[in-house]
Amino acid sequence: xxxxxxxxxxxxxxxxxxxxxxxxQPWAELGFNGDFPAWISWLTGWLGIDKxxxxxxxxxFAKDIQEFLSQQGAQANxxxxxxxxxxxxxxxxxxxxxxxxxxxxxxxxxLLPVKK
Amino acid sequence: MTNSARSxxxxxxxxxxxxxxxxxxxxxxxxxxxxxxxxxxxxxxFYYHGxxxxxxxxxxxxxxxxxxxxxxxxxxxxxxxxxxxxAWTSVQxxxxxxxxxxxxxxxHRYAGDAMVIFTVLHAIRVxxxxxxxxxxxxxWVTGIILFLMVLFxxxxxxxxxxDERSLLLTxxxxxxLEVLPIFGGPLKTAFLNGxxxxxxxxSNFLFIHIGLSFTLLFVLWLHYVRMTRPVxxxxxxxxxxLVASILLVAFMFPITSGKMADLNTAPTSFEMDWFFLFPYAxxxxxxxxxxxxxxxxxxxxxxxxxxLVRNVSPPxxxxxxxxxxxxxxxxxxxxxxxxxxxxxxxxxxxxxxLLATVKTARCSSCGICVGACAFDAIDLPNLTxxxxxxxxxxxxxxx
Amino acid sequence: xxDKKRVITLICERAAxxxxxxxxxxxxxxxxxxxxxxxxxxxxxQPLMIEAALKAGAEGVxxxxxxxxxxxxxxxxxxxxxxxxxxRPPGLKKTVDRRRVMALWLSRLQKERFLSESKEFIARLxxxxxxxxxx
Numbered sequence: 001x002x003x004x005x006x007x008x009x010x011x012x013x014x015x016x017x018x019x020x021x022x023x024x025q026p027w028a029e030l031g032f033n034g035d036f037p038a039w040i041s042w043l044t045g046w047l048g049i050d051k052x053x054x055x056x057x058x059x060x061f062a063k064d065i066q067e068f069l070s071q072q073g074a075q076a077n078x079x080x081x082x083x084x085x086x087x088x089x090x091x092x093x094x095x096x097x098x099x100x101x102x103x104x105x106x107x108x109x110x111l112l113p114v115k116k
Numbered sequence: 117m118t119n120s121a122r123s124x125x126x127x128x129x130x131x132x133x134x135x136x137x138x139x140x141x142x143x144x145x146x147x148x149x150x151x152x153x154x155x156x157x158x159x160x161x162f163y164y165h166g167x168x169x170x171x172x173x174x175x176x177x178x179x180x181x182x183x184x185x186x187x188x189x190x191x192x193x194x195x196x197x198x199x200x201x202x203a204w205t206s207v208q209x210x211x212x213x214x215x216x217x218x219x220x221x222x223x224h225r226y227a228g229d230a231m232v233i234f235t236v237l238h239a240i241r242v243x244x245x246x247x248x249x250x251x252x253x254x255x256w257v258t259g260i261i262l263f264l265m266v267l268f269x270x271x272x273x274x275x276x277x278x279d280e281r282s283l284l285l286t287x288x289x290x291x292x293l294e295v296l297p298i299f300g301g302p303l304k305t306a307f308l309n310g311x312x313x314x315x316x317x318x319s320n321f322l323f324i325h326i327g328l329s330f331t332l333l334f335v336l337w338l339h340y341v342r343m344t345r346p347v348x349x350x351x352x353x354x355x356x357x358l359v360a361s362i363l364l365v366a367f368m369f370p371i372t373s374g375k376m377a378d379l380n381t382a383p384t385s386f387e388m389d390w391f392f393l394f395p396y397a398x399x400x401x402x403x404x405x406x407x408x409x410x411x412x413x414x415x416x417x418x419x420x421x422x423x424l425v426r427n428v429s430p431p432x433x434x435x436x437x438x439x440x441x442x443x444x445x446x447x448x449x450x451x452x453x454x455x456x457x458x459x460x461x462x463x464x465x466x467x468x469x470l471l472a473t474v475k476t477a478r479c480s481s482c483g484i485c486v487g488a489c490a491f492d493a494i495d496l497p498n499l500t501x502x503x504x505x506x507x508x509x510x511x512x513x514x515x
Numbered sequence: 516x517x518d519k520k521r522v523i524t525l526i527c528e529r530a531a532x533x534x535x536x537x538x539x540x541x542x543x544x545x546x547x548x549x550x551x552x553x554x555x556x557x558x559x560x561q562p563l564m565i566e567a568a569l570k571a572g573a574e575g576v577x578x579x580x581x582x583x584x585x586x587x588x589x590x591x592x593x594x595x596x597x598x599x600x601x602x603r604p605p606g607l608k609k610t611v612d613r614r615r616v617m618a619l620w621l622s623r624l625q626k627e628r629f630l631s632e633s634k635e636f637i638a639r640l641x642x643x644x645x646x647x648x649x650x
Contacts, residue, residue: 069367069370072368072369072370073370073372074218074370074372075211075212075372076212076218077212077216077218080215080216080218080219081218081219081366081367081370082367083216083219084219084222084363084364084366084367085363085364085367087360087363088360088361088363088364088367091356091357091359091360091363092356092357092360094353094356095353095354095356095357095360098352098353098356099155099159099353102158102159102351102353103155103156103158103159105158106156106157106158106159106583107583107620108157108582108619108620108621108628109617109618109619109620109632110596110599110600110617110618110619110620111617112599112600112607112613112614112616112617112618113600113613114613114614115613142623142624145622145623145624146624148582148585148622149622149624149625152582152622157582157583157584157585157620158583158584160582160584160585162585163582163584163585164584245587247587343589344589344590345590447604447605451558451590451594451603453558453588453589453590453591454589480588481555482555482556482558482559482587482588482591483554483555483556483558483559483591484556484558484559484588484590484591484594486559486561487558487559487560487561487591487594487595487598488561488594488605489561489605490561490562490563490604490605492563496555496559499554499555499559501561501564504552504554504564505564505567507541507552508523508552508564508567508568508571508573509567509571510541511521511523511540511541511542511550511551511552511573512521512523512550512568512571512572512573513571513572514521514540514541514542514550
């Protein structure tokens, strides 16, 4: 299935798109922490997503985002603006992957199919 | 050769304007080639330049609908109570309290800016590639009207927020309208929906903002009506990038409202939005008479640009139907990119039901109808089917 | 029939800019096996014209239009592309040898690409001829 570096790149892009939209977007939407009462039990149980989110929230990364936003004049809902950033990343990554796949269909030279 | 008349448009007549447009067109071609080498023609945004502002229009309609649900068009600002409800506080509520309200507001604002940018780029491309004159004048003129409408809609959007900038802009507009002769007074009254700024003023602004936005759809119909199969949707990958770029700007520059407008104060300066509010910069820099005369002249020149420029390419010589060969199969009618062919009932005594006729004012003499006709029944007068076949024969046999 | 076989190019005058390499007779300077017929738009090319060229003794036909998506007349290159592929009437007759037809979609600046592709095409037709002559 993986025939070239391009195929590998597409898979990496697809995976990073999934990670950003399944992990970073919900984390930002919840306000950089995992204290969300309505978690499905297996998410907090053996996946431990709440602990992971709380750990992420204490990273320098989360603090940098919030500091940047307050410098830019945002007054509330920092998580929602960060959500925008992550959605931006997911969309751009998806678009690059789609273009990489779709550009094969584009043509500058057309040879007519020969019917037997 | 019949070709020589046509190929003259690659060697323009030599005026400085033609030379400049030719160079700018070449510059665009270089840019497009670079983009093609990255994205290929399938995803080249240059080839969807008209569809980009159209896509942002849908974004604006959707985000605007969400804002409209919570917006309250009143100006009560007497500080009567702590639970003050007016336009400004409703916008504050949307921005700070409503889940993702601030984001939707950012998207609505920046999608508007992006629409102006892409509309201007769209106009520049059709100008430099000489795709706005002759049989395309309807698209150019409606395009200029659409652009003016978009500007005014955007400005009313700035009034609606009802911060100090809104108040100043409203007063500037009212005093600018007032100086117009004869109907200046009535226009000002219509604009403010009364003699002074009241609650009715803001509901009028909301009506203009939304009503004019829907009127855009009507003018867009005129914009598209002479084109068969207009390209109005970019491919999904480009749409993703268009949405993503707005989200990035929303993250980088979250919107903050100014102070609430107070009718008893007189704000004198505001933060500039160069995409929508540049007419106000012009207005404050020159006397109002100069503003109006200059504005009308600029708009007028833009509207008649297709007729000011004449000699870049030769006049269009419309296609002609060979009446006794036409079978009324309507293939040319389906393929004509400018809806310049109409199928009419065939004259009495004909073996066929329909006959193709050319609407000469719409014809671009591109010859696509010639390519669509399997019966040699439609011809370009300066390059007929038999000319082409003769040229091909001569080339095959040439020594 | 002439001993030297010829390839006919039906080209849009806004596609690859070949004005400076085509002689007054319509043959490419230095490449006498390549002839050019210019059209206002590649959409004007009718499959019958391709058949006419092959019937008159041309070895092959190259159709050249602008980059797909960038037709000055909006849809011309898409139309001829679909006609060549048989997706839009009128199409090529079944008897036409599909191997002898090639289409290129090149912008004004891609003259070099046009020349290299057509050289390759002519060489391919030449080797095809040899194989057929043997059998």
